[in-house]
Amino acid sequence: xxERTAGPRTVLLRRGEVHSxxxxxxxxxxxxxxxxxxxxxxxxxxxxxxxVDEVLDLDGALVTPAxxxxxxxxxxxxxxxxxxxxxxxxxxxxxxxxxxxFAAARPHDRVLLGHGWDTARWPxxxxxxxxxxDEATGHRPLYLSRIDVHSAVVSTALLDxxxxxxxxEDAPLTADAHHAVRAAALAAVTPAQRAEAQRAALAHAASxxxxxxxxxxxxxxxxxxxxxxxxxLAAREPGPRVVGYWAEQDVDKARDLGALGAAxxxxxxxxxxxxxxxxxxxxxDAGHTGIAYLDAGAVAAHVVACTEAGLQAGFHAxxxxxxxxVVTGVRVAADKVGLARxxxxxxxxxxxxxxxxxxxxxxxxxxxxxxxxxxxxxLWGGPDxxxxxxxxxxxxxxxNPFAALLRAxxxxxxxxxxxxxxxxxxxxxxxxxxxxxxxHRISVRAAFTAHTRGGWRAIGRDDAGVxxxxxxxxxxxxxxxxxxxxxxxxxxARWSTDPRSGTPGLPDLTPGTGLPVCLRTVVGGRTVFVRxxx
Numbered sequence: 001x002x003e004r005t006a007g008p009r010t011v012l013l014r015r016g017e018v019h020s021x022x023x024x025x026x027x028x029x030x031x032x033x034x035x036x037x038x039x040x041x042x043x044x045x046x047x048x049x050x051x052v053d054e055v056l057d058l059d060g061a062l063v064t065p066a067x068x069x070x071x072x073x074x075x076x077x078x079x080x081x082x083x084x085x086x087x088x089x090x091x092x093x094x095x096x097x098x099x100x101x102f103a104a105a106r107p108h109d110r111v112l113l114g115h116g117w118d119t120a121r122w123p124x125x126x127x128x129x130x131x132x133x134d135e136a137t138g139h140r141p142l143y144l145s146r147i148d149v150h151s152a153v154v155s156t157a158l159l160d161x162x163x164x165x166x167x168x169e170d171a172p173l174t175a176d177a178h179h180a181v182r183a184a185a186l187a188a189v190t191p192a193q194r195a196e197a198q199r200a201a202l203a204h205a206a207s208x209x210x211x212x213x214x215x216x217x218x219x220x221x222x223x224x225x226x227x228x229x230x231x232x233l234a235a236r237e238p239g240p241r242v243v244g245y246w247a248e249q250d251v252d253k254a255r256d257l258g259a260l261g262a263a264x265x266x267x268x269x270x271x272x273x274x275x276x277x278x279x280x281x282x283x284x285d286a287g288h289t290g291i292a293y294l295d296a297g298a299v300a301a302h303v304v305a306c307t308e309a310g311l312q313a314g315f316h317a318x319x320x321x322x323x324x325x326v327v328t329g330v331r332v333a334a335d336k337v338g339l340a341r342x343x344x345x346x347x348x349x350x351x352x353x354x355x356x357x358x359x360x361x362x363x364x365x366x367x368x369x370x371x372x373x374x375x376x377x378x379l380w381g382g383p384d385x386x387x388x389x390x391x392x393x394x395x396x397x398x399x400n401p402f403a404a405l406l407r408a409x410x411x412x413x414x415x416x417x418x419x420x421x422x423x424x425x426x427x428x429x430x431x432x433x434x435x436x437x438x439x440h441r442i443s444v445r446a447a448f449t450a451h452t453r454g455g456w457r458a459i460g461r462d463d464a465g466v467x468x469x470x471x472x473x474x475x476x477x478x479x480x481x482x483x484x485x486x487x488x489x490x491x492x493a494r495w496s497t498d499p500r501s502g503t504p505g506l507p508d509l510t511p512g513t514g515l516p517v518c519l520r521t522v523v524g525g526r527t528v529f530v531r532x533x534x
Contacts, residue, residue, distance in 0.1 A: 009053040009525065010037075014045045016058025017483060017505075019065070020467040024504040029063060031473040034525035038469060058477065061519060062507070064448075065465050066211025066240075066474040067425035068455025070371045071264070071350055071415030074215050074242065075226050076115070076149070078197025079189070080419040081204060084114030087147060092122050099128075099136040099144075111141040111158065111188035115419050118147040120273060120386040128153050130170050143185035146172065149420055150271035154181050161188075174276050175291055179220045186222065191229070198230050202239040205423050206529040209476030209518040210240050212455060214371075214415065216264030216350065218247030224257060231258050238528045240521075241474075243459050247316070249302050251309045260459055262306055263314025263348055267293045269322035272353070272390045273380070277319035279354070284392040290319055299329025300336070307337050307345050312459075314348035314371075323355060327362040334366060343367030346460055351376075351417070353399045360401065364408040369458045371413045372400065374431035374447070375421035381436035402432055402442045403488070412450035413458040425451055426516055430509040433486060443487035444506050473525040480507040480516035 010032045018026035020039045028045035030038040030052065038048070049055055084102040089095035095117055103112055119125045133142055133155045142155040151172040159166055164180040166173065173181055189197075205213060217227040227244060234242035245264030246254040254262035270276025270291050275283055278290040294302075299315065306313035317326045326349055334342045343366065352363075352370045363370060377400045380386040387396035405412060414432065416423045432447035442450075453465030464472045483505030507516045521529040 010051070011054045011056055011525070012045060012048050012052045013056045013058055013063060013477075014042060016061045016063055016477075018063045018467060019504050019506065021504070022468040029467060031522075031525050034473055036467055036469055036471045036473050039467060062478040062480050062483065062516065063467070063475055064209075064478065065452040065467055066476045066521060066523065067209050067451050068212040068214070068413070068465060069205065069210050069415045069418070069423055069425070070214045070413035070455045070458055071216050071373065071417045072201075072205075072213045072423070073149070073217070073221060073417070073419065074201045074213060074230055075194055075197050075222055077204070077418040077423065078199070078201035079113050080115045081200045082197055084112065084144075085116050086114055086144065087116030087118070089117065090122070092119075092124065092126060092128060095122075096128060096132055096136050099133065099142070103137045103140060103142075111143065111161075111185050112137060113185060113189070114142070114144040115149070116147050117144055117153070118273070118386075120380070120389060127172050130154070130156055141185070141188065143181060145182070146274060147420060148271035148273040150174065150178070150276050151274040152178050152181060154185075158185060172274070174270065174274055186226070191225075194226060194229065195233060198233055199237075201418075202234065202237075202242075203529070205240050206521045207518060207531070208423055208425055209478065209521050210423060210425060211474035211476070211521060211523045212241040212243065214264070214413075214455065214458070215242050215244045216247065217244065218265055220267065221247065221265055227257055227259075238526055239523070240528065241523060245312070245314060247314075249298070249305075251305045251311060254311060255309070259311075261312030261314055261348070262302065263312045265316040265350060266302070266314060268299065268315045268317040268325055269293060269319050271318060273386055275390070277354075278321040278325075279319045280321045280324070281395075283390050284395075285389055289321065292321065292325065294325065296325045296328035296332065299326055300332035303330050303333035303342070303347060304336050306347070307333065307341050312345060312347055314350060316350045318351045318353045320354035320356065320359075323349070323352060323359050327359055327366070330366050330368065331362070339366070346411075346458065348413075348458060354395075355398075355401055355405070357404065360404050360408050360410065363405065363410045369411045369413055370405055371415060371458065372402065373415055373417045373421060374400065374402070374428050374435070375416060375424065376400065377436055377440075378427075378431040379421060385436070397437050399437075400435065401440045402435065402447075403440050406442055406446055411454060411457055413454040414447065414451035415455075426507070426509065430511065430515070433488070433509060434511055438488070441488040443485075444509055445485065445487070445503070448506055474523050476518055476522070477520040478507070478516040479519055481513075482508065484508045486510070
């Protein structure tokens with residue numbers, strides 16, 4: 001395969017496997033003017049060969065719609081890719097050694113940035129002390145976000161840069177204190193560093209078959225310049241599409257910044273790992289119920305304002321009390337503006353982890369999209385995981401009920417929340433299909449659809465994320481093994497593999513098997529990634 005840097009061309013792809021509901025046995029596809037023009041069999045492809053600009057011999061490769069990552073923090077992802085990554089540090093001592101090495105290697109940085117520490121996986125469960133960070137950095141400014149990005153540890157030199165009154169006790173910073181130190185750290189990042197990080201994140205996403213990203217920004221996460229700079233860069237340079245959400249209760253601001261909605265990480269609560277998700281009952285390992293940032297009244301007012309302005313509303317809600325606040329608030333909004341308008345707006349809830357059956361039913365009734373991250377369960381689920389530590393095994397086993405959401409008809413959009421968990425689309429599909437709690441598992445096909453078409457539907461586009469004539473030509477080419485049909489229910493799996501069912505296969509994602517390798521990613525008919533050597 002040779003790389004093409006020109007704009008959209010007429011291309012015939014043949015001699016592969018094309019994942020398309022238009023023809024479950026398709027082996028060829030024609031792309032014209034940035035859209036899918038035809039899918040069909042190898043024999044019929046001969047009729048197109050002389051009328052196209054390029055013929056791409058797939059040599060048995062699989063073609064699928066490009067993935068959409070429905071929840072990303074792009075600049076933070078790029079900074080993690082180019083900065084200090086503590087996610088693999090097995091102990092506190094190993095993390096401090098990585099900090100020392102990083103500080104020594106970057107003597108001219110105005111601030112040292114790192115991410116990914118997780119005391120839930122460290123022996124002793126203790127975070128770095130401030131004195132230890134001061135020593136490791138040579139008393140330079142340092143910001144280290146926890147893996148969930150809802151708390152951080154910092155050096156004394158960074159605290160000295162913060163204008164706000166921030167607690168000086170030796171403990172991870174949360175809530176407003178965390179927002180203040182994060183703002184000070186990111187303010188020290190130069191525009192050039194920021195653009196470099198954004199390009200790195202977009203290129204990385206493209207290399208994994210990602211065609212679209214939903215950027216979840218906001219004043220407590222990044223700056224307005226960061227947000228508008230990302231949207232400008234993504235529109236100007238070849239790469240994944242970026243759909244922007246701005247998490248502020250200011251509809252005019254969101255519109256002026258070019259956001260699709262005043263949504264994304266508009267915090268109703270925090271995160272379970274940092275003990276800041278808002279719960280109805282106390283944490284099993286702490287004597288409190290977390291933090292509530294917005295109540296039902298604030299949710300209702302925001303949903304009404306967004307609905308009347310023609311924008312999406314959306315909220316970050318993880319704990320059951322936070323989800324209750326969202327559901328209650330959206331119901332109040334529906335009483336004011338009408339249920340039909342609320343459903344048509346496709347308002348979003350990010351993460352939505354602690355869901356009761358009543359909350360699931362409310363999501364379906366109100367037309368709320370659940371923007372979820374299956375990798376959270378893969379990383380923190382199970383009887384010995386962080387969720388069980390925070391909540392106890394019984395409550396933890398109820399988290400992330402993907403199957404119940406689908407049965408109720410709730411639209412799912414899958415994402416990574418990168419840099420909280422890595423951008424890894426096939427790994428995300430695997431995590432949903434092999435959930436640690438078996439009753440929450442969904443089929444590979446359902447998870448794949450939620451990670452491709454689901455992301456498009458979440459932004460109000462029902463014509464994309466699928467390879468059918470007329471759809472945008474956003475697709476990826478994969479090297480993979482045999483295609484199969486995997487479903488939690490063995491009866492469904494047997495039926496789906498019957499050729500009469502017309503169900504197109506997908507790669508075998510059984511844990512322990514290798515994941516597909518992306519050979520090429522195309523967005524709007526333009527190639528944005530080709531694996532070297534292909």
